[in-house]
Amino acid sequence: MQFTQEHRELSASLKKFIEAEINPYVDEWEEAEIFPAHDVFKKMGNMGFLGISKSPKFGGSGLDYSYEAIASEALGYIACGGVAMGIGVQTNMATPALARNGSDALRHEFLTPAIQGDVVGCIGVTEAEAGSDVASLKTTARKVGDDYLITGSKMYITNGLQADWICCLVNTSDGPAHKNKSLIIIPMDSPGITKHKIRKIGMMSSDTAQLFFDDVRVPQRNRIGDEGKGFIYQMQQFQEERLFAAARGPRVMEEAINETIEYTRQRKAFGKSILDNQVVHYRLAELQTEVEALRALTFHAVERYVAGEDVTKLASMAKLKVGRLQREVMDSCLQYWGGQGYVWESSISRRFRDFRLTSIGGGADEVMLKVITKLMGISPN
Template identity: 40%
Template sequence: MKQFYLTREHEIFRTSLRKFLQKEAVPYYEEWEANRIVPREFWLKLGNEGFLCPYIDEEYGGLNTDFGYSVIIIEELEKVGSSLVGVSLHNDIVVPYIDAYGKDQQKKEWLPKCISGEYITAIAMTEPGAGSDLANIKTTAIKQGDHYIVNGEKTFITNGIHSDLVIIAVKTDTSIQPAYKGISLLVVEKDTIGFSRGKKLNKVGLHSQDTAELIFQDAKVPVKNLLGEEGKGFYYLMDKLQQERLVVALEALVSSEEMVKVTTEYVKNRKAFGKSIGQFQNTQFKLVELATEIEIGRTFIERLIMEHMEGKDIVKQVSMAKWWITDLGKKVASECLQLHGGYGYMEEYEIARRFRDIQVMSIYAGTNEIMKTIIAKNMGLN
């Protein structure tokens, strides 16, 4: 369907990105999956071509573009494979915190390298004992002179192995009530004393996306690396989660579109009982039903993107999109794998990878159960 917020310039940008990915990502993607890592060289190539954080102001090396360019990057990366989610996280989830809340000196120091691909970013909220319950994180940052001394662990951190800058949610005040008022955001640089990476986590899917544990043992983080104001971290996180969840919903939608596309081609060519299985009524009905639900999801997403670009508060609607479309994605994956028959269970078929990768989208950026509690609150049901 037509994306009304996109201009001719946007489409020229899409064509350029698509050509780049066909050359620099598609031929190597399965190798990256086998090696369980996307090489840093790919990030540098993305940066060199202007595909990292294009919305950043020209003063810091960006292109000062609108969110439509981010939408294009998210869509085209997802078409290649879900393990490229780390790029979208860097572009549209982590770096926006620096752009929005960073002091001018922080921006001058970090943003140009985030745009070039020299710096890869991550955000660390989740802990071994705190996921959705963010107010109860245990990682502390105690100010001592011109440093914070940070202690704690973070887990399930996207870009955890490659990251050069990690925004971490910490407790700078452990006594204040309610507890969320004691949360602050610090930017931890890769060579920080006391900061180390745990093991790269072995996941069900997203194999080439580097997910890791991060460990802070008396880590010395300069006070100048405080992002925004002390005690405002929870508010900053809540402010940016609308875009994060919109990104995840869009990724799940594109993955669903791709799964129906590859399955439609498969059933046209797969023969059984003397004809293609695409000619069987059951196959047709299944794909028609999925295609219809995906089209409904696409219509909803397009509306939300336009409203987000207009600066509207659409937390309730984005929460609806995030849970419904990621759940739809799991349904699409299951049905499409079934239509592939035994071949769907073979790793050489794309549907097997998509089936594995889609599962986590209903978990990260806030579980779908949390999405429903947010919607209920916005409906006045609490």
């Protein structure tokens, strides 16, 4: 993909923002197990970072998705995974279906303030008994007059404790599992919603919640697009979520590799630096090579996506690769930090914990393999 001066300027601008407004506070937010999303998002919205590829009609910049991918990669400069994940939910997970399929009224009510950073959004798909198997979710919305009454629960919801609305996938009929679902925007201050914090081993600065809906009433006009097309809309939305993870990954891993180079260059053992051992610098070279290969795959997929092609297979490959490679890079780098790498406060141990999630969230590795083999025509099912 050809990168322009505009791409480079966007990346530099976001990096500058991160260094001034996010990284100085990461340790504090990690300790608090939450970051101030409303404050951070408002600052980002003022700078145009939350609606890069969204329509100017609703406050976005109207740029193509390659700029969104460049911004996603720049989020890898953040010194933890949790804040970037919360931002990614706002830009690439909770809003694409709304931006693409929502009515003008719905977009003005919910998308525009999300782009401006005035509100925080979240996405509700996963349930306790339906994670990667999206078709099996149980949360339902039944019609009562001009409203829906929503009953059920959602699990592992990023931004769930401080979100102002949730883009929620629910069953709206008793039809076939792939044709009975709809995406509905639910204000999170609606009566009948209960929130419970979920504590994790990583992504500490990202608040995660289990949500319960007890006859939560929302107007039918809050439905995104046509009733019964929610599964399709969500599968399309997943592509941007997976491209976000793949685009951010190379910068995250390069930061880990560069910090490891610096640490092992300074650390001495047996009369020379750790880095001077061939096993170490050769391994770091191998890892950097893998990172560059992932970046090429990802931006190949982005280029095709911008051209309007279906990139389900490529996005799934990139998502699979970034999850596995992040685990490999963080584990290898941590090893070269020795005992210091096993200390909670060290940057590499944080990355080791944070980015283990990539092989699980947004579609587990095994689901990505299922998608890829199906599209290759080699799956027995």
